Amino acid sequence: MRQNFEEELNDLHVHFSEMGMMVNEAIYKSVKAFINHDKDLAHAVIEGDNTINSREAELENKCFELIALQQPVTSDLRKIITVMKASADLERMGDHAVSIAKSTIRVKGNKRVPEIEADIADLAEKVKKSVEDVLEAYLKYDVEKAEEIALNDRIIDKAAYTITEAAINDMKRNSELVIGATDYLLVAAYLERIGDYVTNICEWIIYHETGKVVELNTKNKDI
Amino acid sequence: MRQNFEEELNDLHVHFSEMGMMVNEAIYKSVKAFINHDKDLAHAVIEGDNTINSREAELENKCFELIALQQPVTSDLRKIITVMKASADLERMGDHAVSIAKSTIRVKGNKRVPEIEADIADLAEKVKKSVEDVLEAYLKYDVEKAEEIALNDRIIDKAAYTITEAAINDMKRNSELVIGATDYLLVAAYLERIGDYVTNICEWIIYHETGKVVELNTKNKDI
Numbered sequence A, B: 001m002r003q004n005f006e007e008e009l010n011d012l013h014v015h016f017s018e019m020g021m022m023v024n025e026a027i028y029k030s031v032k033a034f035i036n037h038d039k040d041l042a043h044a045v046i047e048g049d050n051t052i053n054s055r056e057a058e059l060e061n062k063c064f065e066l067i068a069l070q071q072p073v074t075s076d077l078r079k080i081i082t083v084m085k086a087s088a089d090l091e092r093m094g095d096h097a098v099s100i101a102k103s104t105i106r107v108k109g110n111k112r113v114p115e116i117e118a119d120i121a122d123l124a125e126k127v128k129k130s131v132e133d134v135l136e137a138y139l140k141y142d143v144e145k146a147e148e149i150a151l152n153d154r155i156i157d158k159a160a161y162t163i164t165e166a167a168i169n170d171m172k173r174n175s176e177l178v179i180g181a182t183d184y185l186l187v188a189a190y191l192e193r194i195g196d197y198v199t200n201i202c203e204w205i206i207y208h209e210t211g212k213v214v215e216l217n218t219k220n221k222d223i
Helices: A002-036 A039-070 A074-106 A114-140 A143-173 A175-210 B002-036 B039-070 B074-106 B114-140 B143-173 B175-210
Strands: none
Touching (some): A002 A039, A002 A074, A002 A114, A002 A175, A039 B074, A074 A175, A074 B039, A074 B074, A114 A143, A114 A175, A143 A175, A143 B175, A175 B175, B002 B039, B002 B175, B039 B074, B074 B175, B114 B143, B114 B175
């Protein structure tokens, strides 16, 4: 019985990591679609979100089941709770990828600003790195790394803020840019939010190791 | 011992409801501050968010403790999990109130559009009603009501979309309106998101009664 439980816990861990990779791919594809005006890819991201949502529901149900049937204590319980909470964060990151994909579809031959799009691509790279880092830190339950990743979120916030400012200035300068620039502003906000969810996962890594619910980066969570 | 556990479960329920009322008040105040250009009130919302965050951390820790020490099964366990998940939703609703408050502080004598502000006030009323309804449905674990509230979220989505469109049109028409209208657009998006979290709580009410994790409104979660 105990052996089985260990295996189930391990499965949970593996399925969580798989879900993380799916979400990371969705974010990457959504930004790629946005930058390349690739509506087909955007549609693929939107459709793929169902799989992510189902995966979360499966993980959640599995967690509930393990808690109810196995009545785990201390570190095993923390492992399950960590998956339960962090998979909800992953699911929301996926929702934001969908939002970015929807921005791509909405765009209908608007005037675009290559400089801002380059900045968005750059911000997306930072976010992608951050998502990959947190998934790795999660696999190793690496608290030190988790704290470092959360601290780096400020760089993401700053880059998102710069894009927002540039988009607002462009809108003021040229009314033909309004619709396109609105999307820049929203996409920057979505990426910034994804960064916040990465910080949440960092907090769950720390909870797993210490049993304490901490709040990292109690700062401007929104631009 | 059992008696104590019942009391602790009841306390959990009461503290969750209190947190819900705090969040509802924060949302209400943030929109009031935005509409009346009341920066003092906006600052009060931002400061008050710490109390909401602490309340969530307390609830979360209490839930973990009860699961670990009492090893509850079936409906008791579901009660605890419901509080754990729904309080995370409440906390995020509070974050969005802070975002609205921050928009208020950012505004520096921009040109404003009374018609859109009236629509935002109207949307905020709808959201407030929805938050109050879900807290009541939660208290009674009223599944039918929860389903009805989730369905009404479409009205909130539609109102938010109308504001977004109006704001974009104004920006195109008059570049002096760009900064103000950007805030209208963001505030509408925050309110719409708060509506989504209300839908999440509806899902937890249903989970509590049925043990099933359902997804209500699998539609455009974002504008």
